[in-house]
Amino acid sequence: MQPKFYRSHVLICTGTGCVSSGSKNIKTELMSKLLDYGLENEVKVVETGCHGFCEKGPIMIVYPEGVFYCHVRPEDIKDIVEEHLLKGRIVERLLYQEQPDTEKIPSYRDIDFYKKQHRIVLADCGRINPERIEEYIAVGGYEAAGKALTEMTPEQVIDEVKRSGLRGRGGAGFPTGLKWELTRKSAGDKKYLVCNADEGDPGAFMDRSLLEGDPHRVIEGMIIAAYAIGADEGYIYVRAEYPLAIHRLEIAIAQAQQYGLLGKDIFGSGFNFDLHIKKGAGAFVCGEETALMASIEGRRGMPRPKPPFPSVSGLWGKPTNINNVETFGNVPYIIKHGADAFKSVGTEKSTGTKVFALTGKINNTGLVEVPMGITLREIIYDIGGGISQGKKLKAVQTGGPSGGCIPAELLDLPIDYESLQSVGAMMGSGGMVVMDESTCMVDVARFFLKFTQSESCGKCTPCREGTKRMLEILDRICSGEGREGDIELLEELGHHIKETSLCQLGGSAPNPVLSTIKYFRDEYEAHIKEKRCPANVCAGMSAAYAINASKCIGCGLCVKTCPIGAITGERKKPHTIDANTCIACGACAAKCPVKAIAQG
Amino acid sequence: MKSLAELKQLREKLQQEMSARNSEGKPKIIVGMGTCGIAAGAREVLQAIINEIERRNLDVIITQTGCIGMCEKEPLVDVQLPGQARITYGKVTAKDVERIIVEHVINGNIVTDLAVARLEEGEI
Numbered sequence: 001m002q003p004k005f006y007r008s009h010v011l012i013c014t015g016t017g018c019v020s021s022g023s024k025n026i027k028t029e030l031m032s033k034l035l036d037y038g039l040e041n042e043v044k045v046v047e048t049g050c051h052g053f054c055e056k057g058p059i060m061i062v063y064p065e066g067v068f069y070c071h072v073r074p075e076d077i078k079d080i081v082e083e084h085l086l087k088g089r090i091v092e093r094l095l096y097q098e099q100p101d102t103e104k105i106p107s108y109r110d111i112d113f114y115k116k117q118h119r120i121v122l123a124d125c126g127r128i129n130p131e132r133i134e135e136y137i138a139v140g141g142y143e144a145a146g147k148a149l150t151e152m153t154p155e156q157v158i159d160e161v162k163r164s165g166l167r168g169r170g171g172a173g174f175p176t177g178l179k180w181e182l183t184r185k186s187a188g189d190k191k192y193l194v195c196n197a198d199e200g201d202p203g204a205f206m207d208r209s210l211l212e213g214d215p216h217r218v219i220e221g222m223i224i225a226a227y228a229i230g231a232d233e234g235y236i237y238v239r240a241e242y243p244l245a246i247h248r249l250e251i252a253i254a255q256a257q258q259y260g261l262l263g264k265d266i267f268g269s270g271f272n273f274d275l276h277i278k279k280g281a282g283a284f285v286c287g288e289e290t291a292l293m294a295s296i297e298g299r300r301g302m303p304r305p306k307p308p309f310p311s312v313s314g315l316w317g318k319p320t321n322i323n324n325v326e327t328f329g330n331v332p333y334i335i336k337h338g339a340d341a342f343k344s345v346g347t348e349k350s351t352g353t354k355v356f357a358l359t360g361k362i363n364n365t366g367l368v369e370v371p372m373g374i375t376l377r378e379i380i381y382d383i384g385g386g387i388s389q390g391k392k393l394k395a396v397q398t399g400g401p402s403g404g405c406i407p408a409e410l411l412d413l414p415i416d417y418e419s420l421q422s423v424g425a426m427m428g429s430g431g432m433v434v435m436d437e438s439t440c441m442v443d444v445a446r447f448f449l450k451f452t453q454s455e456s457c458g459k460c461t462p463c464r465e466g467t468k469r470m471l472e473i474l475d476r477i478c479s480g481e482g483r484e485g486d487i488e489l490l491e492e493l494g495h496h497i498k499e500t501s502l503c504q505l506g507g508s509a510p511n512p513v514l515s516t517i518k519y520f521r522d523e524y525e526a527h528i529k530e531k532r533c534p535a536n537v538c539a540g541m542s543a544a545y546a547i548n549a550s551k552c553i554g555c556g557l558c559v560k561t562c563p564i565g566a567i568t569g570e571r572k573k574p575h576t577i578d579a580n581t582c583i584a585c586g587a588c589a590a591k592c593p594v595k596a597i598a599q600g
Numbered sequence: 601m602k603s604l605a606e607l608k609q610l611r612e613k614l615q616q617e618m619s620a621r622n623s624e625g626k627p628k629i630i631v632g633m634g635t636c637g638i639a640a641g642a643r644e645v646l647q648a649i650i651n652e653i654e655r656r657n658l659d660v661i662i663t664q665t666g667c668i669g670m671c672e673k674e675p676l677v678d679v680q681l682p683g684q685a686r687i688t689y690g691k692v693t694a695k696d697v698e699r700i701i702v703e704h705v706i707n708g709n710i711v712t713d714l715a716v717a718r719l720e721e722g723e724i
Contacts, residue, residue: 003617005616005619005653005654005657006620007620007646007649007650008662009621011621042646044620063621063623064621064623064663065623065663086638086664087633087638087664087666088630088631088633088663088664088665088666134617135614135617135618137611137614138611138614138617138618139618142607143604143608146603146607147604150603259601260602261601266601267601267602267603267604268602
C-alpha cells in the first residue's frame, strides 16, 4: 500500500524535557485546530524524540520549510495553524533568537546551538517518530545490520569496529572492538549481550534521550554486536524511572520482531537474536557491570571481584558482553559508513563524537553531540550560550559522582578520554554540570559524596565506611566546625578508598572531593580556618541577612518568603531579620522588590 | 526480513512518508494562500495538487506563500524545478492541476497558456 502523502509535517518534541514543559497539550491543541481548519488530511503531526534544545521547549519544527518554533504554548497553536499551515506565513514571534536584540532565526540549521554539533548518534533523534519503525527504515535504518549479517563475517565486523577506534561511551573508554573480540573468543555455547541503560549520574540524560528518541538505532547496534560476538540473546537493563524510554523500547522491540529484524533467521542469514528488557529499580551501583548482571539474574544488585571478567563468566556464568547505550548507538554508523568515516571525526585516541547533557548555570541547557577534541570553551560558550545571568564560570563537573571538577582556568582543555583523566576528571557517561561563581565547591563535593555514600551497596568496607567518614568531615567543614588537618585527612581517606574499593563506585567516589581540593583548596581553607564560605552558600557559616530600614517599604514579601519565619515587622513599616535565626539562604534578598536586604 | 534487498525495497516504498522533511533538490509547488487566494479558491486547488501528487506518488514539496500583489490573477500557483526559473500560473482551477503537474512538474514543459510570470533562479 502506498503511504499517504502529507504536504506538511509538524514535528513536536516529546522527549521527557519537552513533555514536562507541556508538549502533550500542544499536540492535543494542534490536532483539534487542524480539524477546525480542515487540514487534518494535509498536515501530519509527528511526535519525535529529544531535539536537545530542552531550554527552549516545547519545540516544534514545521516541514517542508524546516521552521523552528520554540517555547510554543497552546494559545500559539491557532496562529501556527492559521498563519503558517494554512497561509504559509511564518509566525515570527515564536522563532528563535540568539540574543534579545539579534535577528530571528527561522531555520534549525542556522542556530548556533546546532552549528558546532556533529550528530552521529543523535542524527535522527528529533527527526523521526521513535514509535514507528517505518520512519527509521525510511532514513536507512537496519541497513547496517543487513550488511553485517549478510555480507560480513563476525570477525570482519569486529575488525571494522576495532579499526574505528570506538571506545566505551559509558565513561571508562575501553575499546569496544577489543571487548567484543574477547567475548567472541571465550569458549561457550551460549553467550549474552547486555545493554547498560542504567544511567544514574545526577544531571545526565543522554541515554534516556537516545532510547526515547531513536530506540531502533540502539537495537540495530545490538543486533550487529550480538552477531559479532555470537550471542543469541540480549538484555537491555534500563531503570524503571525511565517509563517513556521503556515504553518506546517495548514498541520498538515488538515492531522489530514483526519485521523479522529480531527473532529467528534474521535477513535469511541463519542468525537468531532475541531481546528482552529488564527494568532496574534505580540503584546507582547497578550501573557497575557485575552488579547489573546480578540484578538481571534476580539477585541483589551487588558487585563481585573481577576477574573473572564478564567476557569469560557473565550472566548465568556465560560469556557476556556489556556496552553502554550510546556505544551501541555508534555501531550502525560504523558498519554502514566504514571505520574511516567514523575516525575522520574526533582525535587520534578518542575517535567519533560524544553526547553530553549540559546542565547547571548555563544559558542553553540541553543535549549536545560534539566531536571529541572540542574544547570546553566551545561547548560552554559557543553551543551552551555562556553562563546564565552574565555571571562568571567557576568550574565544570564532568562524569557525575565518579568524575571531577574542572576549573575555569582549564577551559581550553580538549574533551577526550585522556585529557579529562589527566586533570582528575573523567569522561563519564556525559553529564556536564556548569557552575558559576555563586557555587561553593566544598558544598558541591559534599553533594556528590552524599549521593555515592547513600548509593554505596555496603559490600566492601572502604566504600561503606570510608565514604561515610569522608561525608562526616565534609559536613562539619560546611557547618563551620572544620578542624586543622581535615583536608589532609580527606585526601588520605580518598586515596585509600580509591585503591581498595571492590568496584568503581567506591573507586571513583572520592573524585569530586579530591578534584575540588586540588583546584579549590583555598575554599576548603576558608571554611576551616576563617569559618567563612566564600560563595556564601554553606548555611552554617554565612553571615545573617539584614534589612536596610531606610530602603524597606514594608511590603511583607520577605516575611512570606522566609522559610523559617525569621523576619517580622508591621505592614508599611521597616521589617527586621532575627540574626540568630537567619540561615542565610538568601531567599528574602532575591524576592525584595527594592533591594533592601543584604548580608550584614 | 529475509534479505537486505527486501529491506531496501521496503525503504524505497516508505520514503515518501518522510519526503516532506527533506526539501533539497526537489521540485517545488508554491500555492498563494493570502486571503485573496483563499477567496478565489486556492484551498480547492491545493487539495487537488495534494491528490494528484499522492495518486502519482511524486516526490514534490508543496509550500504556501502569502499574497504577492497579483490578487486579480488568484489562485496563483508557482512551479519551480531544481535549478530552473520559477513559473507563476494564474487563475488556476482544480481541473488545471493535472495538466500543470504532468506537463511541467513531470515533463519539464511550461504550460504557456496558464503562465503569467517568470522569475529567474535567485531573483525574488
